[in-house]
Amino acid sequence: MEKGIIVKGVGGFYDVYLNGSLLRCLPRGKFRKQGITPMVGDVVEVNAKDAVIEAILPRKNQFKRPCVANIDNLGIVISVKHPDPDLLLVDKLILAARMHSVKPFIVINKIDLAEGESEIKAIEEQYRRSGCQIFCISCKDGTGIEELKRGLYSGITTFAGQSGVGKSSLINRLYPDISREVGDISEKTKRGKHTTRSVELLVLPDGKMLVDTPGFSALEVDLMQLEKVQLYYEEFVPYADQCRFPNCMHYREPHCAVKQAVQQGGIHEMRYQRYIRILEDIYEKRREQK
Ligand SMILES: Nc1nc2c(ncn2[C@@H]2O[C@H](COP(=O)(O)OP(=O)(O)OP(=O)(O)O)[C@@H](O)[C@H]2O)c(=O)[nH]1
Ligand SMILES: [Mg+2]
Ligand SMILES: [Zn+2]
Structure with missing residues (x-):
C-alpha cells in the first residue's frame, strides 16, 4: 500500500499524486456504501498495482x-x-x-x-x-x-x-x-467568461x-468558537496574560494590558479597531440566534 494525494476527480476516477507521478485510480465500493466521497486534497492509501484507493485518511479540514x-x-x-x-x-x-x-x-x-x-x-x-x-x-x-x-x-x-x-x-x-x-474587473460581468x-x-x-481555483468559503467566523477569537491575534499574546481577567476579551474590561499596548503602540491600532468590529459583529449575530 502506498500513500498519495488526490489532485483531481475525473468522472468517478481520481488522479492520485504518488511517488512523483499521477495514477488514475478507482475508489473501493465500500466508500459509497459508507457515504464517503473522496475529495481533492485527500491523503489516500492506494493499491498501485490495481490502481485502487483502499483508504482515505482523516481530514484536517475540508x-x-x-x-x-x-x-x-x-x-x-x-x-x-x-x-x-x-x-x-x-x-x-x-x-x-x-x-x-x-x-x-x-x-x-x-x-x-x-x-x-x-x-x-x-x-x-x-x-x-x-x-x-x-x-x-x-x-x-x-x-x-x-x-x-x-x-x-x-x-x-x-x-x-x-x-x-x-x-x-x-x-x-x-x-x-x-x-x-x-479578466479585467470591468469584464467580470460578461457572462460565459x-x-x-x-x-x-x-x-x-x-x-x-x-x-487552481481561488476562494475560501469559511469566511463566517464560527460563533461557537467565540470565546477563542482573541487567541488568534498573535500580537495580543505577549500582553494577554497581564490582563486582570484571565478570560479578558480586551473589549470593555478594565485593566486590560492589550488595550494598554494599543495605546502605547505595541499593537497596531487599526488591527485592534477591526478586532472590535469583528467581535461586536459576532456578539450581534449571537444575539440574533437566541
Ligand atoms: N498593475 C497591475 N495589474 C495587475 C497585477 N496583477 C494583476 N493585475 C490585473 O488585475 C486584473 C485582475 O486580475 P485577476 O488575476 O483576474 O484577479 P482575480 O483576483 O483572479 O479576480 P477574480 O477572479 O475576479 O476574483 C487584471 O486586469 C490583471 O491584469 C499587477 O501586479 N499589477
Ligand atoms: Mg480570478
Ligand atoms: Zn485584556
Whole structure:
C-alpha cells in the first residue's frame, strides 16, 4: 500500500499524486456504501498495482468553495490599489484560516501601482506582529514572484481575496504552464467568461501544491468558537496574560494590558479597531440566534 494525494476527480476516477507521478485510480465500493466521497486534497492509501484507493485518511479540514480537503496554507491576496485593500476581509480570513488549522500569509500585489514605498509600508506595518509572513509582489512585472515561490510553505496552498486583486494572475505566474482566466474587473460581468471547471491541485516541481481555483468559503467566523477569537491575534499574546481577567476579551474590561499596548503602540491600532468590529459583529449575530 502506498500513500498519495488526490489532485483531481475525473468522472468517478481520481488522479492520485504518488511517488512523483499521477495514477488514475478507482475508489473501493465500500466508500459509497459508507457515504464517503473522496475529495481533492485527500491523503489516500492506494493499491498501485490495481490502481485502487483502499483508504482515505482523516481530514484536517475540508471546504466547499473550492471543494478541497487538507488545506495547509492560505495566501491572502490584496492589491495596493484597484481595488483598494479590504483589511477587514484580511483580518477575517486570518481568523478563518487559523480556526481551521490553516497557516495564513499575506500577499500584497500590484506594487507597481504604488506611488511610493510608504504606501506599501503602511499596509505591512499593520500585520508586522500578526504572525503572518508578508510578500510584496507585482504579477505585472514579476517583482517578488521568485521570493514568493521559494517562500511558499510545503503542503497545499490556496489563495483568497477580493475580486480583481490578481489571484488568477498570481497562479499563472507561479504555474505558467497552465493558463488561467484573467479578466479585467470591468469584464467580470460578461457572462460565459468564467467557465466553471472542477478544482485541481497543481503540483509545483518542488512538490508544493496549489489549488487552481481561488476562494475560501469559511469566511463566517464560527460563533461557537467565540470565546477563542482573541487567541488568534498573535500580537495580543505577549500582553494577554497581564490582563486582570484571565478570560479578558480586551473589549470593555478594565485593566486590560492589550488595550494598554494599543495605546502605547505595541499593537497596531487599526488591527485592534477591526478586532472590535469583528467581535461586536459576532456578539450581534449571537444575539440574533437566541
Ligand atoms: N498593475 C497591475 N495589474 C495587475 C497585477 N496583477 C494583476 N493585475 C490585473 O488585475 C486584473 C485582475 O486580475 P485577476 O488575476 O483576474 O484577479 P482575480 O483576483 O483572479 O479576480 P477574480 O477572479 O475576479 O476574483 C487584471 O486586469 C490583471 O491584469 C499587477 O501586479 N499589477
Ligand atoms: Mg480570478
Ligand atoms: Zn485584556
